[in-house]
Amino acid sequence: MTHDTTEFSLHDAIEVLRLLDADANATLDIRSHGFRLQCVRGAAPSRTGTERTGGDAASEEPRRQTMLKAPAAGRFHGDEAVFSSAERPVRVNTGTVVGRIQAGAKVTTIVAGVEGTVAHACVTPDVFVEYGQTLLVIAPD
Amino acid sequence: MKRVLIANRGEIALRAIRACRKNGLETVAVFSSADGNSPHVWAADHAVCIGPPAPASSYLDGATIIETAKHTECDAVYPGYGFLSERASFAQSCAEAGLVFVGPSPESIAAMGDKAEARKRVAALGIPVVPGSPGAFTAAGAAAAAAASIGFPLLLKASAGGGGRGMRVASDAAAFGTLFEQASAEAQAAFGNGEIYLERFFSRVRHIEVQVFGDDHGNYRHFWERDCSVQRRHQKLVEEAPSPVLSDAQRKQITDAAVTILAAMRYRNAGTIEFIFDMETGNYFFIEMNTRIQVEHPVTEMLTGHDLVSEQLRVAAGEKLSIAPTPEVPSGAVIEWRICAEDPARKFQPTPGTVHGWPRLGGPGIRFDTHVYDGYAVPPFYDSMLGKLIVIGEDRQEALARSAAALAACADITGISTTVPFHRDLLRHPEFARGEIHTGWVDEAFGL
Numbered sequence: 001m002t003h004d005t006t007e008f009s010l011h012d013a014i015e016v017l018r019l020l021d022a023d024a025n026a027t028l029d030i031r032s033h034g035f036r037l038q039c040v041r042g043a044a045p046s047r048t049g050t051e052r053t054g055g056d057a058a059s060e061e062p063r064r065q066t067m068l069k070a071p072a073a074g075r076f077h078g079d080e081a082v083f084s085s086a087e088r089p090v091r092v093n094t095g096t097v098v099g100r101i102q103a104g105a106k107v108t109t110i111v112a113g114v115e116g117t118v119a120h121a122c123v124t125p126d127v128f129v130e131y132g133q134t135l136l137v138i139a140p141d
Numbered sequence: 142m143k144r145v146l147i148a149n150r151g152e153i154a155l156r157a158i159r160a161c162r163k164n165g166l167e168t169v170a171v172f173s174s175a176d177g178n179s180p181h182v183w184a185a186d187h188a189v190c191i192g193p194p195a196p197a198s199s200y201l202d203g204a205t206i207i208e209t210a211k212h213t214e215c216d217a218v219y220p221g222y223g224f225l226s227e228r229a230s231f232a233q234s235c236a237e238a239g240l241v242f243v244g245p246s247p248e249s250i251a252a253m254g255d256k257a258e259a260r261k262r263v264a265a266l267g268i269p270v271v272p273g274s275p276g277a278f279t280a281a282g283a284a285a286a287a288a289a290s291i292g293f294p295l296l297l298k299a300s301a302g303g304g305g306r307g308m309r310v311a312s313d314a315a316a317f318g319t320l321f322e323q324a325s326a327e328a329q330a331a332f333g334n335g336e337i338y339l340e341r342f343f344s345r346v347r348h349i350e351v352q353v354f355g356d357d358h359g360n361y362r363h364f365w366e367r368d369c370s371v372q373r374r375h376q377k378l379v380e381e382a383p384s385p386v387l388s389d390a391q392r393k394q395i396t397d398a399a400v401t402i403l404a405a406m407r408y409r410n411a412g413t414i415e416f417i418f419d420m421e422t423g424n425y426f427f428i429e430m431n432t433r434i435q436v437e438h439p440v441t442e443m444l445t446g447h448d449l450v451s452e453q454l455r456v457a458a459g460e461k462l463s464i465a466p467t468p469e470v471p472s473g474a475v476i477e478w479r480i481c482a483e484d485p486a487r488k489f490q491p492t493p494g495t496v497h498g499w500p501r502l503g504g505p506g507i508r509f510d511t512h513v514y515d516g517y518a519v520p521p522f523y524d525s526m527l528g529k530l531i532v533i534g535e536d537r538q539e540a541l542a543r544s545a546a547a548l549a550a551c552a553d554i555t556g557i558s559t560t561v562p563f564h565r566d567l568l569r570h571p572e573f574a575r576g577e578i579h580t581g582w583v584d585e586a587f588g589l
Contacts, residue, residue, distance in 0.1 A: 072198075073191040074208045104204030104234070128212040130190045131199075132174055 038134065066114050068136040070129040074103035078110075078125035082118060082136070090118040092138060101129060116140035142166060142217045142241060142458045146210040147185060149221035150200060152512045152528060153434075154181035157219045160450035169213045171206060173199035175520040180512050187213055194522040200224045203231040207238050217241035217457060223524065226433040227254055227303070243457040245410050245432045252406065253430040256300050257338045263427045266405055268398045271343070271417065271426040277336035281321035284339060288317055291341055297321055299328030300336035303431060305375035307331060310342050340428070345579040346417040348372065349384055349425065351399035352441045354452065355408040360462045363396045363403075364447065365470050367440050371567070373489065373583045378560070379567065380437040381476045382444045385537060385576035386420055392470065395425050402430065411438070411453050420579070436479070439510055439531045443475040474537040476544055480511075480551065481525040484558035485566075488589070493521035498553035506533045506543050519557060527559065537576070544568060563587075 070076065078099035082090055092098060092112040099110045120137040123129060144167040147154045154170060158181060161168045170185035175194035182188045189209050192199035203225055210218055218240050220226035226244065229251035235242040253259045257277050260270045272291055277300035278284035288295055297320060299307030307328030309320040321337060329335035352364040368384035369377045399414040413431040438449050447464045455463060483489040495518045502509040511528025519527065530547055534540030545568050551561040567573050570586065583589060
């Protein structure tokens with residue numbers, strides 16, 4: 001903590017973690033007073049890495065997991081084999097089309113930026129996604 | 142209407158959210174990744190990040206905004222000013238998606254958005270229009286003949302634009318070609334349409350605009366005028382009402398003309414009809430209509446006591462206009478000062494950065510519409526306006542005195558440069574104090 005930050009106690013942190021753990025969703029997006037906290041189950045870095053919202057579509061995390069983020073907002077249509085497959089692990093290659101985001105006639109194709117194994121699908125195949133929302137966590141080879 | 146998507150940012154987004162709340166409507170804010178710390182995101186009931194900072198990929202992305210509105214179960218879209226507010230195609234897309242566009246019909250936007258077409262329609266009503274080209278041009282060569290027939294000096298204006306963007310003054314034929322190319326390129330960048338139309342330029346006139354409102358029940362009304370003659374390079378800096386130069390008879394002529402235009406168009410919702418007024422002859426000429434709420438609408442709200450944004454929502458919902466003008470212009474005087482992140486000492490260059498010492502202005506006769514807070518980082522991607530200080534007094538002198546006190550309270554703003562020092566200089570200028578100005582006065586008096 002520095003003098004520029006609001007006091008945030010260990011008790012507060014434990015309470016947040018308890019609430020997160022009790023939530024059934026794979027992702028949790030909390031916004032309050034100008035801050036945004038996006039939590040992705042199973043995607044936590046081992047040390048202090050934090051996810052930057054609204055940044056590049058893919059970013060490297062400390063534990064070599066790559067977040068594939070939505071490059072646009074709209075209705076997400078994910079590849080069933082990647083996003084709903086009961087069979088894990090699912091592999092993706094660099095350039096594999098894993099889905100598309102549609103807003104009216106505008107369609108944005110979502111491509112895996114790395115080769116590896118899908119560690120976690122953060123959304124179901126047919127949902128609305130925001131710009132910058134994490135879609136997929138990939139553990140690169 | 143139960144839930145409204147606010148398709149804008151900054152102070153107008155906050156203003157719209159307040160009006161929605163007052164009328165029992167829920168709101169959905171949309172924001173770019175550069176605006177995550179903008180108060181409209183927290184003020185709305187819901188917020189959705191729709192894209193990266195570039196306006197074309199966020200606030201101008203109509204398809205994504207409509208998809209977001211459908212997903213969040215909105216039944217209306219509030220466009221505000223700028224961005225998609227005057228795009229007929231967006232209003233049409235909203236209608237096709239089953240969303241109420243809180244503004245005029247796509248047909249009205251298209252008709253008045255085409256400046257040459259608008260002048261033609263207004264001239265047909267017998268209302269004087271500024272002499273201009275019969276159509277718009279994309280190349281200087283094709284426009285040269287029209288320029289010669291209208292005569293110099295000429296004003297080159299973006300056909301699809303407003304706010305001074307894509308606007309140049311050509312004093313003679315020699316400079317025309319270069320200025321046309323500049324104006325067209327600027328218009329293309331700002332509005333996605335490089336078409337330019339030509340108008341005779343009057344250098345010593347007042348800019349008088351009339352706030353108008355129509356509904357679907359045949360009611361067409363005006364809410365008096367605003368005088369927006371304090372401009373720098375065609376960008377409004379200060380607005381006031383009532384105009385200090387209009388006689389009662391001239392005011393009646395101009396406001397009657399505005400209502401005639403409104404009724405002829407069967408116009409719905411808020412709009413502004415702009416005129417230039419020649420102080421020497423007393424003649425007025427229609428220049429254009431803005432088919433949206435204006436930045437300076439609080440001037441009218443303060444003068445008349447009406448909530449224009451709430452009225453926009455009611456009329457969009459199909460209700461009758463619930464407000465009416467008084468028979469005489471209301472007593473009092475209102476002045477609005479646009480506070481922008483610009484450096485007056487450096488040709489009003491934008492100055493993005495983190496704001497410190499942001500004032501909380503209030504008290505009798507003071508209204509401050511702003512989205513800025515202490516520590517707010519002004520993003521470099523959007524309009525530089527930080528807030529609007531609106532001051533009312535029993536007369537112009539009292540409004541000026543209150544303005545001086547309020548602007549003095551802005552002296553501690555640091556981190557960025559603002560237009561406050563310019564406004565304080567303006568207040569001290571005897572010609573401004575006497576109201577003896579015209580649309581080219583700021584450029585002349587301050588050597589800009």
